[in-house]
Amino acid sequence: MSIPPPPSVAGRPVVLLRPAPQRTDRIFTPGALRLLHDRFTVVDLADDPSDEAFDAALPDAFAIIGQPDLPAGRLARAPRLRALLNVEGNFYPNVDYETCFRRGVHVLGCGPAYAQAVAEYALALALDLARGISREDRAFRAGRERYVSDGNADAVLLRGSDIGLVGFGNLGRALHPLLAPFRPTLRVYDPWLPPGALREYGVLPASLDETLARSRFVFVLATVTDDSRRLLGARELGLLPDGARLILVSRAPVVDFPALLSRVGDGRLLAAIDVWPEEPVAAEDPVRGLEGLVLSAHRAGGVPEAFHAVGDMVVDDLTLVASGLPPARMQAAARELVGRYRNRPVT
Known part of the structure; x- marks a missing residue:
């Protein structure tokens, strides 16, 4: 299929930032967040995480940082989407992964962090x-x-x-x-x-x-x-x-x-x-x-260094994808496996 080029503001692709249940200040160091804003037009939905605000921003989105519900109908409203970056740690069954794969959308997870x-x-x-x-x-x-x-x-x-x-x-x-x-x-x-x-x-x-x-x-x-x-x-x-x-x-x-x-x-x-x-x-x-x-109270992985690694991975892989290169740091969802996971969100 013909994929339109990513829209940009001052040459920067549009990235939707909706990381809940993560927090932006938890996963991005000040330096990483500055790089994200320098390289991309970031639409930060922290102040208005509603579905209405998210849907309104979808048509211009080059990438989504978060794990929102993305059924086929919603993905259809995001024709420019190139990457979905899950920053919670699990691939949930709330995304039409087959549509993503068919359209060449990179579906990435932060598990390695x-x-x-x-x-x-x-x-x-x-x-x-x-x-x-x-x-x-x-x-x-x-x-x-x-x-x-x-x-x-x-x-x-x-x-x-x-x-x-x-x-x-x-x-x-x-x-x-x-x-x-x-x-x-x-x-x-x-x-x-x-x-x-x-x-x-x-x-x-x-x-x-x-x-x-x-x-x-x-x-x-x-x-x-x-x-x-x-x-x-x-x-x-x-x-x-x-x-x-x-x-x-x-x-x-x-x-x-x-x-x-x-x-x-x-x-x-x-x-x-x-x-x-x-x-x-x-x-x-x-x-x-x-x-x-x-x-132990589910604390094995949740250390500040690991959270910060998530933000660094996001910036690095988004930069690669925007340059026409494959992501290198986050875990790419496997077409054969992603539909099998039954993990629950970590609150």
Whole structure:
């Protein structure tokens, strides 16, 4: 199809800025925001985020920064659109992706910006589970500290351990080099990657059952699809060796929470959880008093450096696209996969 050139003001393509639930000042440093305004005509919809204001600006839009609803009818009112840049972190089923692909619109996500932060946090959680750091901190504060070896009866080393990764996308690939100094045996289950691709990273491709049954530590890093919902149910969790450590930092629906908490409550498993089926977790939820858990309030990726990386990626990739080049920093939506995601917005 014939695509009209992007409209501009003083030679600058029009970019609609509607980043909610993100905030402009959270994801853009002053310097990055200045570059965005220098290179583009920015229509900032923060003061009027209404659908009416958004629709009125659509016909001139070269790019959209945000994740608004974009069904086919709405996309038809944006004939000049070249890029949709999701700055929340998930591809939602609120966009007619097929229309975007057919029209050559770049659909980009900011997931890579969070990968390093989540990976470092996941490693920290694993070390906590290995050595009981936060548990013994609580005991010390309560006057129940145990000195020297008395507090180490269940301590294990990460070094040389069998470690399993469930999922090897942005998070798994960021975590992989952080684990390398511990010289683990690293097994990976990811049905979206062929064994040869995994071997190129120096990991062992494995089935889900093998990954779970042979791992002392398991990192759950998978996204949510219809196929991965409750991927780790009672049967799968039952494959874990007694005393195994599970670290959940991707999406809560991947795990059957009642089954997970039951196994933790029975003392067969230790777990660190950063994502929950319902957030915030209810004040009376018994999980708050369950021994064997390290609790975290969905904070693995949300550090200022990661948020600022989002803004830098947006400016860089918009500049490339406006120059007729492909984006290089954000994650491009895969036509074969984007319709499968079932992630929910992070509030």
